[in-house]
Amino acid sequence: MTDTIAPAPVSGRSGQAYEAVQLRWATTADAARLVTLWQVAYPDEPATVADMAAWLEHGGALTLQDNVGRLLAALRWREEGSGWRVDRVATRPDHRGQGYGRWLATKVEASAIRHNVPHLLLSIPSDDVEQAAYYARMGYQVVADDADPAPRRVTLRKVVGGVWQTKVPAERAAAEASAAARPPTPGGGPA
Numbered sequence: 001m002t003d004t005i006a007p008a009p010v011s012g013r014s015g016q017a018y019e020a021v022q023l024r025w026a027t028t029a030d031a032a033r034l035v036t037l038w039q040v041a042y043p044d045e046p047a048t049v050a051d052m053a054a055w056l057e058h059g060g061a062l063t064l065q066d067n068v069g070r071l072l073a074a075l076r077w078r079e080e081g082s083g084w085r086v087d088r089v090a091t092r093p094d095h096r097g098q099g100y101g102r103w104l105a106t107k108v109e110a111s112a113i114r115h116n117v118p119h120l121l122l123s124i125p126s127d128d129v130e131q132a133a134y135y136a137r138m139g140y141q142v143v144a145d146d147a148d149p150a151p152r153r154v155t156l157r158k159v160v161g162g163v164w165q166t167k168v169p170a171e172r173a174a175a176e177a178s179a180a181a182r183p184p185t186p187g188g189g190p191a
Helices: 028-041 049-057 100-114 129-137 170-181
Strands: 009-011 017-019 021-025 059-066 071-080 083-086 119-125 141-145 153-159
Touching: 021 100, 028 049, 028 059, 028 071, 049 059, 049 071, 059 100, 071 100, 083 100, 100 119, 119 129, 129 153
Parallel strands: 083 119
Antiparallel strands: 009 017, 021 059, 059 071, 071 083, 119 153, 141 153
16 A cells, blocks of 8 residues: 555546546645746746746636646736736646646636637747647637747737627727618618
8 A cells, every 4th residue: 555645537538537637726825836837847948936926916827736736737827908818838748648738728718708808819939830739729820920030939819709709999889880870772782
């Protein structure tokens, strides 16, 4: 018998088992644990507790942890302009490929929709073809490169809201109302 608690398998798709995980929103008390996860997931990129705390204070992070409390994956976001800036999914290397990133992204997108956020922005290294393909499969599209002729990062955008969510500017609403009030032209075509 061992003192280590092994995660119980949870049936996912046929032939695939997932560890029992808990999905939860992080608090500022989780900042140091999140930094540790980011350092494991992205060892070449610095992460500090102060930076992580700032993300948590002006946005949030959604985490997946195993049944003994170890963080397996996380996705953080913060408000930026009319949308949210999300960071790349941070997943422990030994837990990649299990769908955790897509699960977190879907939950954050659902939260954005509930908060009437029309889009998400994400920056990735411009030379990382694997991550570009990963986020493209999730619906992100390139919107901007750095002004540098050899950009080090590229910005991606994903529209998460539907037409029911769109806030129509007053000028556009007035123009649409005016167009609707005009009598139809002969033949039904545009004037």
